[in-house]
Amino acid sequence: MNAGDIEAFAVLVDRYHDRLTRYANHLLQNRADAEEVVQDTFVRAFRALPRYEEREQLSAWLLRILVNRCRTVAAKRRVFEPLEAADYEFDPGEDVADRLAVRDELARAMAQLPDDQREALALRFGEDLSFDEMAALTGAGVSALKMRVKRAVDRLRMLMEGTRAAV
Amino acid sequence: MLPSDDHISEPLHRELRRTPHLGAIARARVMSAVRRESLRPRRAGWMSPMLGTALAASLTLAVAGGAWLHAGAEPAATAASSAHVVSLGSSVGSSLVSSIGDTLLLVRFAFTAPSAARVALVGDFNDWGARRTALARAANGAWTTDVAMARGRHRFAYVVDDTGWVGDPSASDTLPNGRRAARLDVVNPE
Numbered sequence: 001m002n003a004g005d006i007e008a009f010a011v012l013v014d015r016y017h018d019r020l021t022r023y024a025n026h027l028l029q030n031r032a033d034a035e036e037v038v039q040d041t042f043v044r045a046f047r048a049l050p051r052y053e054e055r056e057q058l059s060a061w062l063l064r065i066l067v068n069r070c071r072t073v074a075a076k077r078r079v080f081e082p083l084e085a086a087d088y089e090f091d092p093g094e095d096v097a098d099r100l101a102v103r104d105e106l107a108r109a110m111a112q113l114p115d116d117q118r119e120a121l122a123l124r125f126g127e128d129l130s131f132d133e134m135a136a137l138t139g140a141g142v143s144a145l146k147m148r149v150k151r152a153v154d155r156l157r158m159l160m161e162g163t164r165a166a167v
Numbered sequence: 168m169l170p171s172d173d174h175i176s177e178p179l180h181r182e183l184r185r186t187p188h189l190g191a192i193a194r195a196r197v198m199s200a201v202r203r204e205s206l207r208p209r210r211a212g213w214m215s216p217m218l219g220t221a222l223a224a225s226l227t228l229a230v231a232g233g234a235w236l237h238a239g240a241e242p243a244a245t246a247a248s249s250a251h252v253v254s255l256g257s258s259v260g261s262s263l264v265s266s267i268g269d270t271l272l273l274v275r276f277a278f279t280a281p282s283a284a285r286v287a288l289v290g291d292f293n294d295w296g297a298r299r300t301a302l303a304r305a306a307n308g309a310w311t312t313d314v315a316m317a318r319g320r321h322r323f324a325y326v327v328d329d330t331g332w333v334g335d336p337s338a339s340d341t342l343p344n345g346r347r348a349a350r351l352d353v354v355n356p357e
Binding site: 006009010011012013014015017018019021022025026035038039042043046047083087088089091099102103106121122125126128153156 | 194
């Protein structure tokens with residue numbers, strides 16, 4: 001390995017770091033865990049570069065590694081400490097207080113979903129994947145994934161309505 | 168009010184798509200771990216000797232050969248700001264470089280602002296995040312940065328000293344927020 005390899009890899013890290021962190025935060029709802037799995041994903045990707053097959057999109061390859069790492073970490077621990085408002089930027093026209101309230105409510109509700117539903121939700125809405133792409137990534141069938149997303153959305157609605165009713 | 172069944176997917180999509188900007192420190196931490204990994208002993212044949220050479224070449228050789236891409240195509244505009252492909256990975260035959268080349272080109276942005284303390288690049292490629300892509304001060308009041316970008320049309324602007332938004336008056340679009348941004352067509356250099 002030489003400095004050129006590292007420089008080239010840094011381009012990938014710049015390009016994909018925040019996107020991978022977005023997914024990891026949705027899955028783990030914990031900033032430290034999210035940063036740790038993203039770092040681990042890049043290190044594993046760097047180690048596995050010789051086995052990377054060009055027919056697969058680079059972003060999909062990285063996401064595949066990340067999804068597997070998140071599954072492992074999610075099974076071990078769960079402390080709700082997601083990314084904070086300062087980690088995001090908002091458009092000038094947005095009502096920041098309103099958006100933060102929605103974000104917080106949504107994050108708390110997502111943290112209560114089963115892991116597989118949270119994963120399906122994050123891939124579908126966060127990463128904007130089609131159900132076919134989700135199936136290729138997760139190994140689950142398309143109909144099962146559609147059901148997971150539907151159940152996740154139903155559960156989210158129930159949780160968020162419950163929160164508002166309690167206020 | 169909670170969104171109805173028909174409308175919950177829109178706010179879900181908007182909030183879950185919102186990308187955090189953790190900044191250079193977080194990415195530097197990752198690269199530090201990658202560098203440590205690169206120093207670990209490998210079994211023979213772990214990496215083709217050609218890969219390192221090819222990658223290094225792709226990141227340094229093409230500076231002189233790329234095409235100027237500033238969409239304004241006005242000499243007066245490119246004198247103050249420019250965007251320039253500095254690397255085309257697909258011209259080099261390694262898997263990583265090819266994969267970058269399939270989707271991304273490295274574009275060098277240069278902007279002249281001698282009195283600025285900070286200059287950032289914002290555009291559709293970084294979600295218009297003013298903390299995402301800082302330019303580094305170079306000689307003679309110039310500021311530069313290299314960004315990996317997908318081929319196609321992009322819009323961008325510079326943010327000077329955290330507040331001053333500088334688009335490009337010679338070739339610009341008006342964004343939904345009323346600000347103006349330059350257009351940039353990223354294509355393979357000839």
